[in-house]
Amino acid sequence: xxxxxxxxxxxxxxxxxxxxxxxxxxxxxxxxxxxxxxxxxxxxxxxxxxxxxxxxxxxxxxxxxxxxxxxxxxxxxxxxxxxxxxxxxxxxxxxxxxxxxxxxxxxxxxxxxxxxxxxxxxxxxxxxxxxxxxxxxxxxxxxxxxxxxxxxxxxxxxxxxxxxxxxxxxxxxxxxxxxxxxxxxxxxxxxxxxxxxxxxxxxxxxxxxxxxxxxxxxxxxxxxxxxxxxxxxxxxxxxxxxxxxxxxxxxxxxxxxxxxxxxxxxxxxxxxxxxxxxxxxxxxxxxxxxxxxxxxxxxxxxxxxxxxxxxxxxxxxxxxxxxxxxxxxxxxxxxxxxxxxxxxxxxxxxxxxxxxx
Amino acid sequence: xxxxxxxxxxxxxxxxxxxxxxxxxxxxxxxxxxxxxxxxxxxxxxxxxxxxxxxxxxxxxxxxxxxxxxxxxxxxxxxxxxxxxxxxxxxxxxxxxxxxxxxxxxxxxxxxxxxxxxxxxxxxxxxxxxxxxxxxxxxxxxxxxxxxxxxxxxxxxxxxxx
Numbered sequence: 435x436x437x438x439x440x441x442x443x444x445x446x447x448x449x450x451x452x453x454x455x456x457x458x459x460x461x462x463x464x465x466x467x468x469x470x471x472x473x474x475x476x477x478x479x480x481x482x483x484x485x486x487x488x489x490x491x492x493x494x495x496x497x498x499x500x501x502x503x504x505x506x507x508x509x510x511x512x513x514x515x516x517x518x519x520x521x522x523x524x525x526x527x528x529x530x531x532x533x534x535x536x537x538x539x540x541x542x543x544x545x546x547x548x549x550x551x552x553x554x555x556x557x558x559x560x561x562x563x564x565x566x567x568x569x570x571x572x573x574x575x576x577x578x579x580x581x582x583x584x585x586x587x588x589x590x591x592x593x594x595x596x597x598x599x600x601x602x603x604x605x606x607x608x609x610x611x612x613x614x615x616x617x618x619x620x621x622x623x624x625x626x627x628x629x630x631x632x633x634x635x636x637x638x639x640x641x642x643x644x645x646x647x648x649x650x651x652x653x654x655x656x657x658x659x660x661x662x663x664x665x666x667x668x669x670x671x672x673x674x675x676x677x678x679x680x681x682x683x684x685x686x687x688x689x690x691x692x693x694x695x696x697x698x699x700x701x702x703x704x705x706x707x708x709x710x711x712x713x714x715x716x717x718x719x720x721x722x723x724x725x726x727x728x729x730x731x732x733x734x735x736x737x738x739x740x741x742x743x744x745x746x747x748x749x750x751x752x753x754x755x756x757x758x759x760x761x762x763x764x765x766x767x768x769x770x771x772x773x774x775x776x777x778x779x780x781x782x783x784x785x786x787x788x789x790x791x
Numbered sequence: 792x793x794x795x796x797x798x799x800x801x802x803x804x805x806x807x808x809x810x811x812x813x814x815x816x817x818x819x820x821x822x823x824x825x826x827x828x829x830x831x832x833x834x835x836x837x838x839x840x841x842x843x844x845x846x847x848x849x850x851x852x853x854x855x856x857x858x859x860x861x862x863x864x865x866x867x868x869x870x871x872x873x874x875x876x877x878x879x880x881x882x883x884x885x886x887x888x889x890x891x892x893x894x895x896x897x898x899x900x901x902x903x904x905x906x907x908x909x910x911x912x913x914x915x916x917x918x919x920x921x922x923x924x925x926x927x928x929x930x931x932x933x934x935x936x937x938x939x940x941x942x943x944x945x946x947x948x949x950x951x952x953x
Contacts, residue, residue, distance in 0.1 A: 483817075484808070484813060485805040485812075486808065487812050487819070488812075488817045489819065489821065752806070755805055756801045
């Protein structure tokens with residue numbers, strides 16, 4: 435059976451509503467955890483080691499590929515400690531809030547013409563709104579720990595995440611103006627069916643026409659993910675891991691998964707917004723809109739998405755391993771005095787072009 | 792904007808190291824499987840040449856950590872020449888170095904006037920029990936086998952003999 439007819443057969447199967455929901459939950463879990471694991475192994479364990487001229491974990495499994503399993507096993511064995519003076523309920527809830535925001539985030543990401551979890555009209559609006567939930571979790575963790583390091587880390591995180599939320603949103607507005615929609619699926623279609631000044635051979639990936647927006651968005655998500663050089667909230671040398679200081683065992687593991695799962699999901703969103711998402715330029719196959727896209731794209735699309743996600747994640751991690759940390763005031767100055775004016779200018783330019791062209 | 796060239800250069804350094812590691816291999820070694828030979832004058836462990844020791848206690852007194860334990864007694868040895876009176880010699884009963892305390896400063900080796908202490912580059916002697924790090928006279932003498940030949944000094948100078 436060829437790939438095309440297999441996909442057609444799969445799509446023809448009628449699944450009851452509860453079955454669809456179950457599949458969506460399973461798919462969402464895979465879409466969050468698989469990129470997280472891949473990013474941790476490929477980039478955090480291996481690429482960082484290579485960039486420092488060492489080999490990284492080599493003992494667990496071939497080339498240390500089972501290291502992550504060993505680490506998770508180690509964390510699960512550890513004692514789950516709640517400090518005596520901590521606000522126990524909130525302390526225990528905080529890591530889960532952080533992780534849940536990641537799971538909610540992946541719900542709007544399209545992986546193929548029909549392979550989506552929800553086809554939500556205000557998709558990108560929802561995604562940006564839900565991503566701010568993690569600030570809440572981090573603040574809860576920082577406050578409930580009853581620890582001055584945690585509190586400082588939590589406050590720094592809150593200040594930073596709020597400051598960088600703005601340029602991120604403003605950078606996305608350029609894309610929304612150009613695509614004329616907030617639906618992520620339609621943003622993908624608009625990029626792949628579009629053309630740059632009449633040349634449609636590449637479609638219109640917004641990384642070209644919205645390059646400024648792309649750069650601002652990448653810097654902003656670097657800060658949102660609290661990856662170096664924006665890792666002030668978890669600065670291990672001065673704040674002993676900030677809001678994570680008091681966490682141990684599987685709650686620390688949840689924070690850890692949350693960090694890299696969010697990196698994966700933000701990479702997915704960045705590739706949807708700027709790199710053309712699951713699609714290839716429609717002109718190559720003579721497609722015109724989402725309904726004429728061949729069914730086999732539902733199988734190839736996720737692979738294309740994962741490839742693009744790995745590219746974006748590579749850039750995030752590359753920057754993370756290369757630069758030293760910002761000072762707190764430099765960090766705030768950079769967001770408010772550079773990124774926000776630049777992205778506002780980008781919006782103005784994009785709107786002028788949109789009206790004139 | 793003036794900082795951009797430097798930022799790009801920084802990214803170039805990490806990417807360059809990445810390719811170097813992938814193509815030429817890492818600068819590190821995978822320790823238990825492959826080992827680097829330490830330099831001949833490495834401070835691995837201190838070996839004792841028992842015959843040279845006069846239990847003069849200089850090493851024990853100069854040790855900043857007080858990790859050398861020496862006990863000895865005086866004995867009468869036969870006279871060197873016919874008709875002389877018996878000589879008094881110091882006999883070494885106990886010579887222990889506690890490597891749990893030792894900080895490898897090497898003052899004892901420097902201060903020994905009779906060349907009884909030597910540096911050996913051997914370093915694999917960790918123990919599950921901390922008390923086992925106390926090396927006694929017999930064990931310290933065993934390390935003598937691992938002491939390398941002293942390096943050539945300037946012309947005419949005496950080499951430290953084992």
